[in-house]
Amino acid sequence: MLAKPLQFPADIPSDYEMLVDEPVYDPAIHLAVDESRQVETETLADFGYNKHEIADCPSPIAVGGPFRVLSPEGIRVTTEVLSRLRSTAESDTGNRAPNYVAGGVYKSRFLRDLSNCTELAGRVSNIMGTPLGAHTIPHQQLYVNFAPEDVSKAVDNWHTDSIDYDIVILLEEPDTFDGGKFQYFRGTDREAAEIFGTQTEELPVGFSDELPESRVVSAAKTCGGEAVCQQGAKVVHRAQKLNKPAERTTLVISYVPLDVRFKDQNNLERIIEWDHAGTAAELARHCSWRSQARLQNILEDLPINSDSESVLERLKFAVADVNKLIELLEAN
Ligand SMILES: [Fe+2]
Secondary structure, eight states: OOOOOOOOOOSSOOTOOOSOOOOOHHHHBBBOOOSSSOEEEEEHHHHHHHHHHHHHHHHOEEEEEEEOOBBBHHHHHHHHHHHHHHGGGGSSSSOOOOSSOOOOGGGGGHHHHHOHHHHHHHHHHHHHHHHEEOOOOOGGTTTEEEOSSTTOSSEEEEEESSSSSSEEOOOGGGGGSSBOOEEEESHHHHHOOOOHHSSGGGGGOOOSSOOGGGGEEEEOOSSSEEEEEEOTHHHHHHOOOSSSOOOOOOOEEEEESBBBOOOOOOOHHHHHHHOTTTTHHHHHHHOOOOOOOOHHHHHOOOTTTOHHHHHHHHHHHHHHHHHHHHHHHHHH
């Protein structure tokens, strides 16, 4: 049950301002994906997820990479665009990233086109083993994490993402900074939550405690422009502290599975609370997109002799995401 990728909204939320005079994104110049290169992956089963949890996910893959995304020119232009957005960086008031830019696609046309690049989405889809499209909640399509000014703080503490799939692209050469590695926990969200003394739903808030070293993997990125892709809602991960001040920048681009048969793994309960400008409309588009594809499937596929019980079941399934959002909006 494949949905077509959702088009970017026609307008942008009023709180944002787009850069002017930007370079134009061109995958032939700025991208350096190589489909012929084999990418190492680890599965949800490797992490200890059980068959019911895995059956809820369109992809069996937990993490893949590193793999090349940006060309040297892509890194140069992205770095230049980010230097113009640095003044819009925010600091999480809780336990997450102390120096980040959110909603990058509402600030930069170049970053929007990179995040919506079908060639890149195709590469990530092939690695993750399921068709993916640019994330249907535009505010989540692109995050940037800069190194914190105070190096005693983690770049981003242990957490799971509130969105389901993403890639983390490093801009600098890995040998230009000490520490600051992208790391993931080879275990389930339940295990990590137990170690942190919390519930899995709370993992997105971030935890600074250490996880058992023997089960922590550092992504072995060999050059700037490389990325790791992950099912971020299932993989407990962090960007560790830097050992001394340095530039260390990652671009996080998010995706949604186009196969909408599966449960929505995006954490709408949490996203709605962030209440960025445009959130309600973004979530309405996301849920409508999922329900529309499911309703379309009824139109194309419902046997005319179906009994009322199975019709009811399919209708409920089709509108489940929209109904959930109605409840969330009424409760907020
Ligand atoms: Fe993350």
